[in-house]
Amino acid sequence: MSYVTIKGLSKTYGKRTIIENIDVSVPKGQFVSIVGASGCGKTTFLRLLLAQEQPTRGEIHIDGAPMAREPGRDHGIVFQRYSVLPHQTVLNNLIAPRAFRSSFWGRLSRADRAEERDKARATLARIGLEHVADQYPADLSGGMLQRLAIAQALAGEPKILLLDEPFGALDPGTKIVMHDFLQELRDQSGMTIFMITHDLGEAFKLGDRVWAFDKPVWDATDPEKNAATITYDFDARDDGIPFQTLKERTHVLHPR
Numbered sequence: 057m058s059y060v061t062i063k064g065l066s067k068t069y070g071k072r073t074i075i076e077n078i079d080v081s082v083p084k085g086q087f088v089s090i091v092g093a094s095g096c097g098k099t100t101f102l103r104l105l106l107a108q109e110q111p112t113r114g115e116i117h118i119d120g121a122p123m124a125r126e127p128g129r130d131h132g133i134v135f136q137r138y139s140v141l142p143h144q145t146v147l148n149n150l151i152a153p154r155a156f157r158s159s160f161w162g163r164l165s166r167a168d169r170a171e172e173r174d175k176a177r178a179t180l181a182r183i184g185l186e187h188v189a190d191q192y193p194a195d196l197s198g199g200m201l202q203r204l205a206i207a208q209a210l211a212g213e214p215k216i217l218l219l220d221e222p223f224g225a226l227d228p229g230t231k232i233v234m235h236d237f238l239q240e241l242r243d244q245s246g247m248t249i250f251m252i253t254h255d256l257g258e259a260f261k262l263g264d265r266v267w268a269f270d271k272p273v274w275d276a277t278d279p280e281k282n283a284a285t286i287t288y289d290f291d292a293r294d295d296g297i298p299f300q301t302l303k304e305r306t307h308v309l310h311p312r
């Protein structure tokens with residue numbers, strides 16, 4: 057059964073249509089990897105899913121209901137550049153976003169605050185950062201920072217996790233450790249995940265499904281015609297089809 061249903065989705069800025077005619081449905085718990093040439097509208101698509109942008113045409117339904125008009129706790133998002141708060145300790149980085157969002161911290165009793173701290177400590181233990189709870193982000197490695205950013209996104213117990221090149225800045229070894237970490241989290245939470253990546257190996261390794269965004273019409277004389285859509289939707293379970301086929305059939309690895 058469809059959990060995220062997208063019908064006739066388009067986004068236009070001024071006269072320029074960035075993405076158009078997106079019709080897809082995604083079951084609950086599915087992991088969708090999104091690949092495509094630079095600038096073809098992948099982040100725009102995630103921003104629509106996050107309700108940071110409104111569609112020009114079409115609609116998005118999540119769990120049977122129309123999308124909220126504003127970003128909310130239903131969604132967690134992680135970007136390539138670390139979104140942690142530099143002047144807060146690692147522990148406070150897990151508490152502070154919630155406190156800012158709901159301004160609930162000031163209303164909590166001392167016992168409730170202690171409970172929030174315990175919850176945050178338990179999350180840190182789960183992501184292997186308990187030993188650096190009282191340190192600051194500047195003391196952490198790239199992999200640790202990105203684990204913290206993912207934990208922050210998960211703190212609101214979102215229904216959907218959106219990842220925009222989350223591991224793009226990490227070295228290959230740390231990337232592999234992060235893949236295991238994400239797969240583990242996913243198994244535990246059953247979350248529905250959309251992840252943009254420029255790494256096809258990563259897309260097929262982690263995704264149940266890989267979408268290639270591309271511009272089916274290419275007219276150098278009229279750039280406004282060049283809107284992107286999902287041109288291929290691959291079943292990536294059991295490793296899907298070989299990467300080579302994707303390379304040959306799309307422009308994913310040949311940005312114009």
Ligand SMILES: Nc1ncnc2c1ncn2[C@@H]1O[C@H](COP(=O)(O)OP(=O)(O)OP(=O)(O)O)[C@@H](O)[C@H]1O
Nearest residue numbers: 069070074092093094095096097098099100101252
């Ligand atoms: N708010 C906006 N106003 C006008 N144009 C925008 C806006 N946001 C994005 N664009 C344009 O939309 C196009 C798609 O951008 P987007 O960031 O979605 O691409 P992308 O596929 O995620 O790229 P990359 O892989 O390089 O991150 C770009 O040409 C960008 O300039």
